[in-house]
Amino acid sequence: MRAVTIVEGELLWNEHPDPVPGPGQVVVAVAAAGINGADMLQRKGFYPAPPGSPADIPGLEFSGTVLANGDGAVRFATGDRVMAICGGGGQAEQVVVPESHLLPVPDGVDLVHAGGFPEAFSTAQDALFTQADLSEGHSVLISGAAGGVGTAAVQLAAVAGARVVATVRNPDHHEAVRTLGADVVALPDAVAEHGPYDVSLELVGAPGVEAVLPHLTTGARIVVIGVGAGAKAQVNLLAVMGARATIGGSTLRARSTEEKAGVAWLVEARAVRLFGEGAVKVPVADTFPMADATAAYERFAAGGKLGKVVLVTG
Amino acid sequence: MRAVTIVEGELLWNEHPDPVPGPGQVVVAVAAAGINGADMLQRKGFYPAPPGSPADIPGLEFSGTVLANGDGAVRFATGDRVMAICGGGGQAEQVVVPESHLLPVPDGVDLVHAGGFPEAFSTAQDALFTQADLSEGHSVLISGAAGGVGTAAVQLAAVAGARVVATVRNPDHHEAVRTLGADVVALPDAVAEHGPYDVSLELVGAPGVEAVLPHLTTGARIVVIGVGAGAKAQVNLLAVMGARATIGGSTLRARSTEEKAGVAWLVEARAVRLFGEGAVKVPVADTFPMADATAAYERFAAGGKLGKVVLVTG
Incomplete structure (x- = not known):
């Protein structure tokens, strides 16, 4: 798979090994991934990814469809539309996360807007x-x-x-x-x-x-x-x-796997429900292909925008 | 009654009218009254007494015996040993407070130590x-x-x-x-x-x-x-x-009458119980007669002491 890759402060679009799901994990084919302030810091070498997340692939959130379930991951079927926060690695064609962190994307919500929702x-x-x-x-x-x-x-x-x-x-x-x-x-x-x-x-x-x-x-x-x-x-x-x-x-990123699962559980019950009802929405200021991450980060850093800047695959 | 009285920054021992209990209030004959940092501020004209408390008589806590109950105050009988925090006015021969703020002084605890307990x-x-x-x-x-x-x-x-x-x-x-x-x-x-x-x-x-x-x-x-x-x-x-x-x-002094009653209820259930069991005690660094409040305040302000400085009546 390809992924936005931080190499000496530059953002490249490089090949990486496809992720393999461990027990309780799910591999997602990413459709969209919102950009966050933490990505800017990580690019500059501050705010490193937590243990277990790829050190050189940014991205704290994504949407997509389920590609593969690891042992014991049973909630979602291949092809189901999902979204989640992650410790890093969301700005890639594929990402692996604990099943307990995944949120269902409500019917009627497109994956681009969903990619800017979780974080x-x-x-x-x-x-x-x-x-x-x-x-x-x-x-x-x-x-x-x-x-x-x-x-x-x-x-x-x-x-x-x-x-x-x-x-x-x-x-x-x-x-x-x-x-x-x-x-x-x-x-x-x-x-x-x-x-x-x-x-x-x-x-x-x-x-x-x-x-x-x-x-x-x-x-x-x-x-x-x-x-x-x-x-x-x-x-x-x-x-x-x-x-x-x-x-x-507080920050979400530093929390344990279990704590993030607890947050996801609460978010599914409130914010995701409201997202599905149309009571809340994700204002998207701009979208960019993942390969153009450099331009997307510049757009984000320039400020003055309303809502999210979202990277999209394919 | 006489009371420690702030007159242009000096502490006098002046005559005041005896307090009269309103509905739900109790007049206490004060035995002892601890000194607190807020008294130092009030003497200098900072930290004025809240509405309903005497403006010129310091003292945020006291112990003593019940002198008179107002209408509807039924928990304590005349002569019962009590202690409480108050918005001001504790450093006097008599003080009036809501019944709901009074704590019973446990058997076996003397009133001098009780006077340094509530605040x-x-x-x-x-x-x-x-x-x-x-x-x-x-x-x-x-x-x-x-x-x-x-x-x-x-x-x-x-x-x-x-x-x-x-x-x-x-x-x-x-x-x-x-x-x-x-x-x-x-x-x-x-x-x-x-x-x-x-x-x-x-x-x-x-x-x-x-x-x-x-x-x-x-x-x-x-x-x-x-x-x-x-x-x-x-x-x-x-x-x-x-x-x-x-x-x-937080400070206790700024809270409403109802909130202070809630604090007293919790304190009676924990700290007062422990006080009666001998599991906690009030270290008293020094005691002074109320008429010598000036010397007592100097002792307090000098610092370096362990525990409370307590004023005592007659």
Whole structure:
């Protein structure tokens, strides 16, 4: 098979041995694979793939059809449409993952959009509901809402009945993010005007954490998912104590196989169901053939886009 | 009645009207009242008393005997030994509080030690168990463990079966804190050697938060209760995300009457029970008559003590 391959910082489209499914694993013929911020870091030599994932093939998510089941993998038949997050290796013609990480692609959803679903929606659902305990009636701030995780989070929070305040740097995307369900879409410097917030999903980094701290309700939760604008935050602990707030954060990638299976189970029950009902969608900013990964990564890194950049095979 | 009274930063022993119990309230004849860091702040004009508490009488905790019940207050009889946290006004001959905030003083415990119990043990129990979900087998760091909350936390955590690492600046108190149940007592700069930590109870402030961040287990909780050494922490959000940690904090004083009743209910079931069994105790560093509050506050502010400074009446 061929795969996007990181060779000294360049993205090549190289031959690799076909993956072989071990016990409980499934090989998927990849149709599409979304690009994520972590791919940019991995290309530069930061954020290496976890043990068990290919070191030189990027890609944290994919969609496709089942090619082969390993011993004991019985849920899906050959040809079934599936999608998943993976520790790496998604940007290839084939990928092998534990069966427990696979999500069914709902009928009526095409594989290109499905290829941009797993990472953004798993991250957003885990952060909003598992970590931050968001529920109806809460006020939630989503900072940097035009990207993959942001657009997923706006939709999931709106469907859950929260009041969604989204910050988006590019005014051209404000109307589109409003259409996804945000009650308020504002520039990042307007955080103070639209609070206070029960939950803050921070996709930008340190400046966002510092900005929201004075505008929290009692018991508020800040969950940090992205630090593109800086990781070193100046935190006033008296503000944290005064609000009885918590500042937390997480990545999916570092979690164990078992934990990822648990996340997939929760995501199938909520976000995948909503995806099948048409209640949430994957905004796709652009698609590129896998062989053109270099151009696709440039498009991703340029920013200012709405939603996902997705690589496609064949 | 007479009460410690803040007049332009001075502590006088002045006459005030006797408090009258409203519905559901109880007037207590105070026997003893512990001093807390918040009293120092209130004396300087910071940290004003919450609505409903006397503005000029300090004191966040007390012990004593019931003098009078208001309408509907039926749990305690006149003369019963009780203790409680209060929004202020504890350092007086009489104080009035909601019945729901009162804790019974266990048989065999004297009122002087009981006067130093409520604030430290309620704060420590709420932080360790309600906020940080400490349980047996966890490793907990208690930073600044020689003070009132610290000595309470060391004991509660040790009784709960946690591995307790305590930092204490004054080497003279290391042996005493070990006797309270700490597995390790170290100087503050030795935090790295004894980790990683599932829970960090931060009683010192920003330097402690910064020191413990690289030494957390997955899913660790930092709970900030004191900021005497600084409130502005430089927080590496990548470290928070990497550990899937949370940084939180709280004060008891700002909570509603109903929330304080909930805390009292939990404290009676755990810390008060242990107090009665002799499994935890209140180390008292020094006692002073209420009329000598100025000297007592100086003793408190000088630091370097083990346990509580307690004011006593007549």
